[in-house]
Amino acid sequence: MAYTYEYPRPAVTVDCVVFGLDDSADLRILLIERADDPFAGHWALPGGFVDMGEDLDLAAKRELEEETGIKDIFIEQLYTFGAPNRDPRGRVISVAYYALVNLSEHPIKAASDARQAKWFKISELPPLAFDHNKVLEMALERLRAKVLYKPIGFELLPEKFTLTDLQNLYETILGQQLNRRNFRSKILKMGLLEQQERQQNVPHRPAYLYKFNKEKYQRLSERLGEFIFEIRFQPRETED
Amino acid sequence: MAYTYEYPRPAVTVDCVVFGLDDSADLRILLIERADDPFAGHWALPGGFVDMGEDLDLAAKRELEEETGIKDIFIEQLYTFGAPNRDPRGRVISVAYYALVNLSEHPIKAASDARQAKWFKISELPPLAFDHNKVLEMALERLRAKVLYKPIGFELLPEKFTLTDLQNLYETILGQQLNRRNFRSKILKMGLLEQQERQQNVPHRPAYLYKFNKEKYQRLSERLGEFIFEIRFQPRETED
DNA sequence: CTAACTTAGTTTATTTTTCAAACTAAGTAC
DNA sequence: GTACTTAGTTTGAAAAATAAACTAAGTTAG
Numbered sequence: 001m002a003y004t005y006e007y008p009r010p011a012v013t014v015d016c017v018v019f020g021l022d023d024s025a026d027l028r029i030l031l032i033e034r035a036d037d038p039f040a041g042h043w044a045l046p047g048g049f050v051d052m053g054e055d056l057d058l059a060a061k062r063e064l065e066e067e068t069g070i071k072d073i074f075i076e077q078l079y080t081f082g083a084p085n086r087d088p089r090g091r092v093i094s095v096a097y098y099a100l101v102n103l104s105e106h107p108i109k110a111a112s113d114a115r116q117a118k119w120f121k122i123s124e125l126p127p128l129a130f131d132h133n134k135v136l137e138m139a140l141e142r143l144r145a146k147v148l149y150k151p152i153g154f155e156l157l158p159e160k161f162t163l164t165d166l167q168n169l170y171e172t173i174l175g176q177q178l179n180r181r182n183f184r185s186k187i188l189k190m191g192l193l194e195q196q197e198r199q200q201n202v203p204h205r206p207a208y209l210y211k212f213n214k215e216k217y218q219r220l221s222e223r224l225g226e227f228i229f230e231i232r233f234q235p236r237e238t239e240d
Numbered sequence: 241m242a243y244t245y246e247y248p249r250p251a252v253t254v255d256c257v258v259f260g261l262d263d264s265a266d267l268r269i270l271l272i273e274r275a276d277d278p279f280a281g282h283w284a285l286p287g288g289f290v291d292m293g294e295d296l297d298l299a300a301k302r303e304l305e306e307e308t309g310i311k312d313i314f315i316e317q318l319y320t321f322g323a324p325n326r327d328p329r330g331r332v333i334s335v336a337y338y339a340l341v342n343l344s345e346h347p348i349k350a351a352s353d354a355r356q357a358k359w360f361k362i363s364e365l366p367p368l369a370f371d372h373n374k375v376l377e378m379a380l381e382r383l384r385a386k387v388l389y390k391p392i393g394f395e396l397l398p399e400k401f402t403l404t405d406l407q408n409l410y411e412t413i414l415g416q417q418l419n420r421r422n423f424r425s426k427i428l429k430m431g432l433l434e435q436q437e438r439q440q441n442v443p444h445r446p447a448y449l450y451k452f453n454k455e456k457y458q459r460l461s462e463r464l465g466e467f468i469f470e471i472r473f474q475p476r477e478t479e480d
Numbered sequence: 481c482t483a484a485c486t487t488a489g490t491t492t493a494t495t496t497t498t499c500a501a502a503c504t505a506a507g508t509a510c
Numbered sequence: 511g512t513a514c515t516t517a518g519t520t521t522g523a524a525a526a527a528t529a530a531a532c533t534a535a536g537t538t539a540g
Contacts, residue, residue: 001246002244002245002246003244003245003246003247003248003249004242004243004244004245005242005243005244005245005249005251006241006242006243007243007251007289008243008292009243009245009249009250009251009252010249010252010290010292011245011247011249012249012250012252012322012333049247050250050322050333052248052250052324052331053324053331054324055322055323055324056320056322056333077319077320079317080296080317080320080335082252082290082295082296082335083295084292084293084294084295091292091293093252093290093296093333093335095320095322095333162488163488163489164487164488179527179528179529180488180489181489181490181528181529181530182527182528182529184488184489184490185490185527185528186527198535198536202486202487202536202537203485203486203487203536203537203538204485204486204487204488204535204536204537205486205487205488205489205534205535205536205537206487206488206535206536207487207488207489208488208489402517403517403518404516404517419499419500420517420518421499421500421501421518421519422498422499422500424517424518424519425498425499425519426498438506438507442507442508442516443507443508443509443514443515443516444506444507444508444514444515444516444517445505445506445507445508445515445516445517445518446506446507446516446517447516447517447518448517448518
């Protein structure tokens, strides 16, 4: 079947930059190996064509699940890439999304038009298909900027985590060491973490586990116009 | 002439939310009256269809100039709106932009497929065509958020301005009174404003005019990864 | 059992920043 | 001249951020 229009139209796709955090608190990106041309055999961001009658957000979620099996995660629109020659097949405009995943609770399974899906360390990325390197770079920039004033980092952690886990997360994303004592007091002073039981089976004093209280954050945000979850540190001279 | 594709494709448009500041430091939005259906006679954001082979940013700038005569201004991508039924003509995906204009230096002239273009006070907006009310709301949100950490407010002012002008701008955008003395010292401490001559013909002590040093800001941003232009004030108790 | 070790978590003092008040300055209007 | 208006500075007090020293709670080795 064919579709005919009076004026030429671009094709529209969605692409997802999925971030995860591994056991050593390293940041990782989920990539798929393309099965078909163009760029068959190359690594690329998961994504695909938007269906007619399908909302953009839904298209992003659908493609992600089809290609990697991952669903029910934090996902947000990033930017729309529309350089005329970004795709050798012709004019293709791509609406990019970025997503945050708790790596341990969302195992991946490759599927459909992808040969395989794999988590890559951010420091060991292969060259990517299309303009996906640029997309990824912008996603990373956005993540670094947003984590400073929105509590989205928790999406990368399991439900219960220690303050050390949380600090490692921020240090990884921001690429900067933070002062342990100040991090603790700053985070706890916000009153958005709920203390749980202690850790078990660790060869040292066990830390308390915490849960992020999302409902409370949302209530405060609504009431104050904007509750600013501010994580920003100016390191002063030396440290410890 | 007709264009045929194997799969159906959405049409892609761009829309621009253009902000300006009037003489009384009120925030205004530039709207056009639509000449054709759908929504003929209604007010809408300037915009139109993306040409094949034309980059998205260029399409936004071109449409803006065609419909209002405005060019060479600050413009940045906002968000892409793609709800399946947002346009009665069928599936139309719109890449929205927002722009900041110095009102006095950019007079408007309506043209082409718009009957007229007009600046509306943000508090006196007419109902808009399509989902443009939603687009506008998001642009306003973005402007309020971005003005806190990027020096984009200067785009709304003439080249030379007083500190009182600048403060009025921030008070308008943020919808909040700021302390005069702290505003002065905070802004000047950044070292990005260059003092010029004094005001003339004002019925009181004339203020110094200032210029924003964009080059210096860019140099600092590159060197420090991110120079944070932070304007944030927590009012403490009463005031003056 | 005890001492050594490791990471967790608290208290406190100091430095830095933020904020508001009182004050001085420079013009116009009468 | 005097009164009035807005511009701009100096200063001290309050709050917040930061670093240091200290205490706590577990494991492991002997």
